[in-house]
Amino acid sequence: xxxxxxxxxxxxxxxxxxxxxxxxxxxxxxxxxxxxxxxxxxxxxxxxxxxxxxxxxxxxxxxxxxxxxxxxxxxxxxxxxxxxxxxxxxxxxxxxxxxxxxxxxxxxxxxxxxxxxxxxxxxxxxxxxxxxxxxxxxxxxxxxxxxxxxxxxxxxxxxxxxxxxxxxxxxxxxxxxxxxxxxxxxxxxxxxxxxxxxxxxxxxxxxxxxxxxxxxxxxx
Numbered sequence: 001x002x003x004x005x006x007x008x009x010x011x012x013x014x015x016x017x018x019x020x021x022x023x024x025x026x027x028x029x030x031x032x033x034x035x036x037x038x039x040x041x042x043x044x045x046x047x048x049x050x051x052x053x054x055x056x057x058x059x060x061x062x063x064x065x066x067x068x069x070x071x072x073x074x075x076x077x078x079x080x081x082x083x084x085x086x087x088x089x090x091x092x093x094x095x096x097x098x099x100x101x102x103x104x105x106x107x108x109x110x111x112x113x114x115x116x117x118x119x120x121x122x123x124x125x126x127x128x129x130x131x132x133x134x135x136x137x138x139x140x141x142x143x144x145x146x147x148x149x150x151x152x153x154x155x156x157x158x159x160x161x162x163x164x165x166x167x168x169x170x171x172x173x174x175x176x177x178x179x180x181x182x183x184x185x186x187x188x189x190x191x192x193x194x195x196x197x198x199x200x201x202x203x204x205x206x207x208x209x210x211x212x213x214x215x216x217x218x219x220x
Contacts, residue, residue, distance in 0.1 A: 050078050051087040058091030061146065062099050063114060068092070068142050069196040072174055076181030085178035089171055092139075096149040096166045103153035111154045115147050123147045131157065132165045139169030140203030173199065 054075045061068045072092075075084035103111045127134045127148055135152060138144040152162045180195035 047079060047083065050075075051083065051090075054079075054084075054087040055091035055094065058088065059095045059098065061142075062095045062149075067196070068145075069177065069200055072177035073181035073184075073193075073196045076178030077184055079178075081175070081178050081182045084181065085175035088174040088177060092145075092170045092174060093166060096145070096170070097163075099146055099149035100153035100157075100159070100162055103150040104156060105153075108154065111150050115150050124151050127151045127155070132161055135162065135165035136169035137203070137206060139166065140173045140199050142200055144203075 054071055057066050057071045058068055060066055061071075072084075072088040075088045078084065079087060099114065102114065123144060124147075135148055135157075138148045149162075149166070151157075176199060177195055180191045184191040184193075
């Protein structure tokens with residue numbers, strides 16, 4: 001316990017020092033941050049590294065709680081509408097395919113390691129009932145996307161149908177995020193913030209609307 005406390009205090013001191021240094025040097029000024037990112041992402045090398053970072057973060061979202069909606073919205077700001085949407089789409093699809101094949105090949109053991117959410121059983125019931133429609137509808141919803149990708153692999157859902165459903169649900173969402181992210185800026189981040197919140201919320205509303213209209217029982 002004492003060791004953890006010491007580590008916490010050390011990290012607190014370090015991050016406080018970095019914050020004060022950045023504030024004093026003007027590195028935290030929104031205009032400075034935007035100009036720095038613009039210069040970096042304005043070069044071919046910068047765009048490539050930014051695209052790889054976006055793809056990497058979305059793949060890591062399979063095992064870590066990465067805010068995927070924020071990453072996708074930022075992609076539009078950093079790379080522009082087309083490149084940002086494409087990078088988000090590549091990362092989201094790669095994550096889905098990795099989750100699918102990991103559970104397809106590894107079975108229940110891998111599934112239980114990747115999916116630790118308490119609602120997983122309810123989502124599995126939803127998948128068993130609606131299959132391809134569940135995959136499509138889950139794409140705008142963080143967490144649900146990963147669970148259903150892994151569930152599809154676990155239950156050996158046909159790969160062609162899985163890919164078709166994932167593309168159909170993922171592609172438009174990525175470019176919606178990219179479009180609104182591109183509208184925002186570091187001095188006016190509200191378009192980016194709102195789309196990162198509203199799109200997942202709409203996804204959840206659609207899921208619960210279907211649950212009520214179609215008699216879906218996620219707890220069955």
